[in-house]
Every structure is written in structure tokens, then in C-alpha cells.
Amino acid sequence: xxxTIVHQLTRNLTADQIKGTPFEAYxxxxxxxxxxxxxxxxxFSAMEFQSTGDPVTDLVENMAAEQKxxxxxDNLLRISCDPDVTEPLRFLRAREIVHFQRFGEALRxxxxxxxxxxxxxxxxAFDKQSCNCNK
Numbered sequence: 094x095x096x097t098i099v100h101q102l103t104r105n106l107t108a109d110q111i112k113g114t115p116f117e118a119y120x121x122x123x124x125x126x127x128x129x130x131x132x133x134x135x136x137f138s139a140m141e142f143q144s145t146g147d148p149v150t151d152l153v154e155n156m157a158a159e160q161k162x163x164x165x166x167d168n169l170l171r172i173s174c175d176p177d178v179t180e181p182l183r184f185l186r187a188r189e190i191v192h193f194q195r196f197g198e199a200l201r202x203x204x205x206x207x208x209x210x211x212x213x214x215x216x217x218a219f220d221k222q223s224c225n226c227n228k
Contacts (some may be wrong), residue, residue: 165174
């Protein structure tokens with residue numbers, strides 16, 4: 094969504110309008126095409142995703158990712174006053190808040206089903222008592 098907003102804001106710019114702006118370095122590599130990257134220029138990659146297979150770890154990671162995205166939208170909203178930009182950003186920010194809440198609810202459900210005495214002592218997704226290899 095953010096890449097689409099950037100594309101909509103830049104698709105009709107001429108090279109002369111871009112020269113001398115912070116957008117110039119991006120334009121040299123990508124013209125006005127959509128190339129997802131961080132504000133510091135680091136391209137998006139699958140390295141951004143985290144997964145361990147442990148439901149507690151993964152849900153906490155998902156919650157953190159939603160909060161980081163919300164913070165990014167907050168920061169974008171602080172520097173933009175164009176309603177065509179801010180309205181979609183407000184929607185996206187609200188969506189991140191809902192996602193955070195749903196992941197939090199899922200985490201509570203998982204935690205309620207864990208043995209409280211072994212809360213972090215094992216990975217409930219893998220460490221089951223059916224293995225005979227340690228006998």
C-alpha cells in the first residue's frame with residue numbers, strides 16, 4: 094500500500110522535477126517503478142519474516158511486527174498533510190492495531206492451553222512426550 098502511494102505521488106514527475114530531491118537516488122535505480130525498501134534504502138526481502146515454529150515466540154514476533162508497522166504509519170502521518178496520503182495511512186494504521194489485538198488474543202489462547210509449570214521449558218509444537226530417543 095505504501096509503495097502504491099509513493100507510485101501515485103511520483104508517476105507523473107519529470108526528470109527535471111526529480112533532480113536535486115531526495116527521490117533522485119531512487120529514480121536513478123528504479124525510475125518511478127515500485128521497489129519496496131526501507132527509508133534508509135535497504136530493499137525488502139524475505140529476511141524480514143521470522144518464524145520459529147514455536148507458537149509463543151511466533152505470536153510475540155507477529156505482535157512486535159504489527160507495532161513496528163504502526164509506528165511507521167505514525168511517523169509517515171507526522172510528515173504528511175496530503176489527505177490522499179493520510180487517509181489510506183490512517184486506515185493502514187488502524188488495521189495494524191486490530192492485527193496486534195488479534196495476535197494478542199491468539200497468544201492468550203495458546204498460553205491458557207500450556208502447562209503453567211512448563212511455560213517456557215519446552216516448545217509445545219515439537220516437544221511431545223512420544224519420543225523414545227532419550228531412554
